[in-house]
Amino acid sequence: MLFSIAWQSLLNRKVSVALTLASLTLSVIVVVGVEHIRSQARASFERTVSGVDLIVGARTSQINLLLYSVFRIGNATNGISSESYELIAGDPRVAWTIPLSLGDSHRGYRVLGTDSNFFEHFHFAQQNSLEFSQGKAFSSAFETVLGAEVARRLAYQLGDSITLSHGLGEISFSNHESTPFTVSGILEPTGTPVDRTVHVTLAGLDAAHGLGPHEDTHQHDDDSGAEQHIDSDEVTAFMLGLHSRMSVFEIQRAINEHAGEPLLAILPGVALAQLWEVMGSVESILALISALVMLASLLGIATMLFASMRERQREIFLFRSVGMHSTSIFFLIEIEAILITTLGIGFGLGVVWVTLSAGQDWLSQEYGLMIDTLPLSPSITAYLGVILIASLLLSLLPGVAAYRSSLGTKLKF
Amino acid sequence: MTYAIECQDIIFKWPGSNSPVLEINEFNVERGERLFLYGASGSGKSTLLSLITGLLHSREGEIRVLDKDMSKMGDRAKDRFRAQHIGFVFQQFNLIPYLDVESNIGLAANLAGLSKSETKQRTLTLLDALLIDPRFQSQRADKLSIGQQQRVAVARALINEPEILIADEPTSSLDEEAKDEFIELLLKTQQRTGASVIFVSHDRSLMKHFDRTQSMTDINRVLAHRGSHVI
Numbered sequence: 051m052l053f054s055i056a057w058q059s060l061l062n063r064k065v066s067v068a069l070t071l072a073s074l075t076l077s078v079i080v081v082v083g084v085e086h087i088r089s090q091a092r093a094s095f096e097r098t099v100s101g102v103d104l105i106v107g108a109r110t111s112q113i114n115l116l117l118y119s120v121f122r123i124g125n126a127t128n129g130i131s132s133e134s135y136e137l138i139a140g141d142p143r144v145a146w147t148i149p150l151s152l153g154d155s156h157r158g159y160r161v162l163g164t165d166s167n168f169f170e171h172f173h174f175a176q177q178n179s180l181e182f183s184q185g186k187a188f189s190s191a192f193e194t195v196l197g198a199e200v201a202r203r204l205a206y207q208l209g210d211s212i213t214l215s216h217g218l219g220e221i222s223f224s225n226h227e228s229t230p231f232t233v234s235g236i237l238e239p240t241g242t243p244v245d246r247t248v249h250v251t252l253a254g255l256d257a258a259h260g261l262g263p264h265e266d267t268h269q270h271d272d273d274s275g276a277e278q279h280i281d282s283d284e285v286t287a288f289m290l291g292l293h294s295r296m297s298v299f300e301i302q303r304a305i306n307e308h309a310g311e312p313l314l315a316i317l318p319g320v321a322l323a324q325l326w327e328v329m330g331s332v333e334s335i336l337a338l339i340s341a342l343v344m345l346a347s348l349l350g351i352a353t354m355l356f357a358s359m360r361e362r363q364r365e366i367f368l369f370r371s372v373g374m375h376s377t378s379i380f381f382l383i384e385i386e387a388i389l390i391t392t393l394g395i396g397f398g399l400g401v402v403w404v405t406l407s408a409g410q411d412w413l414s415q416e417y418g419l420m421i422d423t424l425p426l427s428p429s430i431t432a433y434l435g436v437i438l439i440a441s442l443l444l445s446l447l448p449g450v451a452a453y454r455s456s457l458g459t460k461l462k463f
Numbered sequence: 464m465t466y467a468i469e470c471q472d473i474i475f476k477w478p479g480s481n482s483p484v485l486e487i488n489e490f491n492v493e494r495g496e497r498l499f500l501y502g503a504s505g506s507g508k509s510t511l512l513s514l515i516t517g518l519l520h521s522r523e524g525e526i527r528v529l530d531k532d533m534s535k536m537g538d539r540a541k542d543r544f545r546a547q548h549i550g551f552v553f554q555q556f557n558l559i560p561y562l563d564v565e566s567n568i569g570l571a572a573n574l575a576g577l578s579k580s581e582t583k584q585r586t587l588t589l590l591d592a593l594l595i596d597p598r599f600q601s602q603r604a605d606k607l608s609i610g611q612q613q614r615v616a617v618a619r620a621l622i623n624e625p626e627i628l629i630a631d632e633p634t635s636s637l638d639e640e641a642k643d644e645f646i647e648l649l650l651k652t653q654q655r656t657g658a659s660v661i662f663v664s665h666d667r668s669l670m671k672h673f674d675r676t677q678s679m680t681d682i683n684r685v686l687a688h689r690g691s692h693v694i
């Protein structure tokens with residue numbers, strides 16, 4: 051009965067309730083949206099690479115090396131000479147290596163020159179290996195394996211022929227048109243940058259650059275990209291796996307102190323954590339802002355209820371005269387607060403859900419974020435619980451005011 | 464004769480005030496009696512009614528309602544008692560404006576523990592007796608005319624068939640002809656259950672409808688001390 055009275059009472063104050071509700075809904079959107087995107091981004095982020103013990107590149111910052119080798123963001127300033135690469139790859143403690151040669155693109159997607167070790171040893175998420183949805187790994191120099199998104203967006207199928215562009219722009223000055231690659235395989239979606247990568251053989255890449263087995267008159271336009279072009283006797287970076295993880299620090303140190311050229315070896319997990327920390331301060335500022343926005347809305351609810359007390363003196367007196375207890379009057383106000391808060395949470399979640407459902411494709415295409423559209427992780431559920439409790443606590447103010455004015459000596463006849 | 468209401472040696476002060484507003488040696492209302500209570504504004508009529516109905520509590524004296532000592536009842540018991548045994552009609556704004564007629568009456572019935580089906584039936588009978596079209600049941604209370612609201616208030620006051628009906632200036636918002644008509648309807652409806660009525664007004668032209676007339680100045684000794692002068 052109290053619920054129905056509270057509900058009617060709210061309906062009776064449509065405008066002020068609607069405004070309060072709108073403010074709360076917006077706050078819920080901010081809180082839930084920020085938290086959801088954050089946790090999803092983090093999960094998506096952490097699954098980008100696993101099972102790789104070290105990533106090695108020319109000396110630069112940890113984060114830069116991680117960004118270009120794993121996220122295909124930014125550029126390497128230098129490559130690694132094949133002598134150094136072979137020396138490290140030949141170390142008896144090293145089980146396997148995956149060479150990475152970057153710098154070209156295909157219609158806006160980055161091209162990765164590598165070898166078949168990539169499909170065998172690269173893992174993501176919880177030690178998931180790469181799977182082919184169609185076809186298989188390349189078996190000759192002029193074959194290519196496409197990430198799931200590349201194939202889907204550009205509508206490529208097995209057997210299609212593609213050409214690479216030098217540099218990274220969507221429209222490039224120089225196309226390696228004389229050396230087309232045939233699609234030999236398409237990978238399953240992974241939710242990692244692999245989906246947005248065109249994988250080719252190192253030999254094929256060299257040929258496209260006019261350095262390999264094919265004679266090529268094509269001239270490189272060195273102004274087309276700021277990045278230094280990687281020569282055939284170089285790789286941009288490589289990943290390696292060890293027979294025993296015990297030796298990882300030893301090898302890392304050896305590589306970092308390598309006499310031939312300045313190199314950097316990073317542990318992917320450590321570098322990922324460091325990169326995430328860079329974003330950490332942004333994260334906590336966002337969390338603080340959303341908490342304040344929420345507090346403002348909850349105060350709005352309390353204010354709205356408090357302001358209504360003046361016009362409700364008569365109502366309270368009538369409730370009491372027909373035998374309603376003072377504590378029921380208190381609960382009536384609290385129920386109104388719960389109703390508004392629950393509605394605000396419901397609307398907010400709804401809006402976030404609809405928006406994420408609509409924006410899901412865009413997020414995965416633009417940012418490679420694979421997100422859950424239902425924003426109900428344990429942390430969000432906990433936040434919503436806190437919001438409800440905070441709303442109840444703040445509404446103690448108007449609730450107690452209502453209680454007090456329902457006592458005999460405060461009743462107005 | 465048994466009494467519906469017995470008041471003995473009441474002295475009531477509002478909190479924060481030194482001088483009492485009520486000092487009553489004895490004030491009784493018989494069962495089934497219709498009492499007309501009048502007195503100047505501020506003479507303590509509403510205060511007395513609040514004491515009798517347990518909305519206010521007097522430290523001194525004894526108030527027995529239907530043979531129950533009000534001062535011995537707990538807060539919840541008093542609220543329950545009021546819901547079941549006492550009906551109210553006030554001057555105006557008797558109804559919760561945003562609830563419909565049915566819910567306004569239903570609320571009082573619910574607080575007294577009346578079953579849903581019984582409530583429905585009694586509501587129809589009462590509305591009929593009070594000349595209110597049953598279609599008004601789903602109408603919001605504040606959409607009714609003042610006269611209609613007052614009659615719905617009577618229906619609400621009587622839904623639990625209370626032994627006591629308190630009417631605190633229920634006619635002062637009505638015009639002259641409507642006043643007598645309203646009182647006649649009220650008393651006719653009350654007759655079916657034989658509830659005691661305390662009808663408060665300063666309009667003495669209405670006293671012809673009642674069994675007995677009581678002036679506040681005769682029972683409230685505070686007024687005698689002060690003489691006739693009331694602030």
Ligand SMILES: Nc1ncnc2c1ncn2[C@@H]1O[C@H](COP(=O)(O)OP(=O)(O)OP(=O)(O)O)[C@@H](O)[C@H]1O
Nearest residue numbers: 459460461477484503504505506507508509510511
């Ligand atoms: N809630 C309150 N707190 C303090 N004093 C009050 C309160 N209500 C009434 N009084 C005082 O108690 C006295 C009696 O008031 P009461 O309302 O009982 O008079 P009344 O006879 O019903 O008057 P009226 O005919 O105007 O309704 C008045 O002096 C009034 O100022």
Ligand SMILES: [Mg+2]
Nearest residue numbers: 463508509631
């Ligand atoms: Mg009065």
